[in-house]
Amino acid sequence: MKEAILNRFLKYISIDTQSDENSETTPSTKHQFDLANVLLNELIELGLQNVSLDENCYIMATLPSNVDKKVPVIGFVSHMDTSPDMPGDASTACLIENYQGEHVVLNEDGVTLSPKDFPEMLDYIGQTLIVTDGTTLLGADDKAGIAEIISAIEYLVQHPEIKHGEIKIGFTPDEEVGRGVDKFDVKKFGAEFAYTLDGGGIGELEYENFNACSAKVYIQGLNIHPGYAKNKMMNAIIMAAEFNALLPVNERPEYTQDYEGFYHVVKIEGAVEKAYLQYIIRDHDRTKFELKKKFITELTAYMNQRYGDKTFTLELKDQYFNMREMVEPVYHVVETAKEAMEQLGIEPKIVPIRGGTDGARLSYMGLPCPNIFAGGHNFHGKFEYVPVESMVKASEVILKIIELYTERA
Secondary structure, X not given: OHHHHHHHHHHHHOOOOEOOOOOOOOOOOOOHHHHHHHHHHHHHHOOOEEEEEOOOOXXXXXXXXXXXXXXOOEEEEEEOOEOOOOXXXXXXXXXXXXXXXXXXXXXXXXXXXOOOOOHHHXXXXXXXXXXXXXXOOOOHHHHHHHHHHXXXXXXXXXXXXXXXXXXXXXXXXXXHHOXXXXXXOHHHHXXXXXXXXXXXXXXXXXXXXXXXXXXXXXXXXXXXXXXXXXXXXXXXXXXXXXXXXXXXXXXXXXXXXXXXXXXXXXXXXXXXXXXXXXXEEEEOOHHHHHHHHHHHXXXXXXXXXXXXXXXXXXXXXXXXXXXXXXXXXXXXXXXXHHHHHHHOOOXXXXXXXXXXXXXXXXXXXXXXXXXEEOOOEOOOOOOOEEEHHHHHHHHHHHHHHHHHHHHHO
């Protein structure tokens, strides 16, 4: 299985599938179809049923049950796109075999992946690391998950003596820009519950995530010749800076951890006449999340009182909510994944996601969907890496979950 996962992963990451938050199409970038068509052919060659790729770049497929008894229909989901934060063609990724804790020089410019900066690297001594060339992200988020799912299904196809119920496979576009399940047809998918393979290091198991929204603040200034500006000019740049400074400093991402939420300014643009601020707002606690939205709304009203009506315009848009509320009524999905890891000698690390996954929104669409590790680290940047052995273990967890539900049916 190790060789199959490695070969698949290296093939997938050579295909650029970056999504684009500024696009209004689905998928947000046409080149996501490049990978989708490769996956479509693989699933057909494996002999799966109901294999489909729709016009919005959603892939679904079914591995039929090979038992007579009723077994829960389980789904496994990963996303095909990679983050737009960095270039996404990782065709020059490198293998570091039998890693011994050393610094890894990624390219001739001296970009270095070091356990001094990323001490968790020392957990993988003796293993094979896949790293970037220091100019792109790797794409383990979430092509590792895709490789793990398909390799697990391939194993079941090659070993028909292994008993299992009906298994559903789903691959989505545009997760990285928050639109991964906008057009996901839960009814068509047909699973009773599912797992996303979109977590980090080995052992991660997550059923809590942020409540999330975006906030866009438009600021209308008044540009006057600076020589004659007294008591007339309204500098939108200055007003934008003032607005940002009035948000709680200790609730920025760089000062928060665990269950603490934040306001994160991700973009600022402007001139004297007009300026624009873009935020993401996050909190695990729904009440605190709503209070954060209330605060930024009241701050906008205050700034309009200070500078004049309609000087500041706020647009708030909810993105996803904490899946815990939807998962807890079917908590067996977490318990079974935990037991699967324990039986494989993996220490489960049940932690809240300081982010979101497709599974968060799927859970609110009627498909409870906790998140399992895919194995990678340092997502969205040039220091991203993944141990091959962690990908193998993730694939084994999939098989063990299927085994446990089949045995208990």
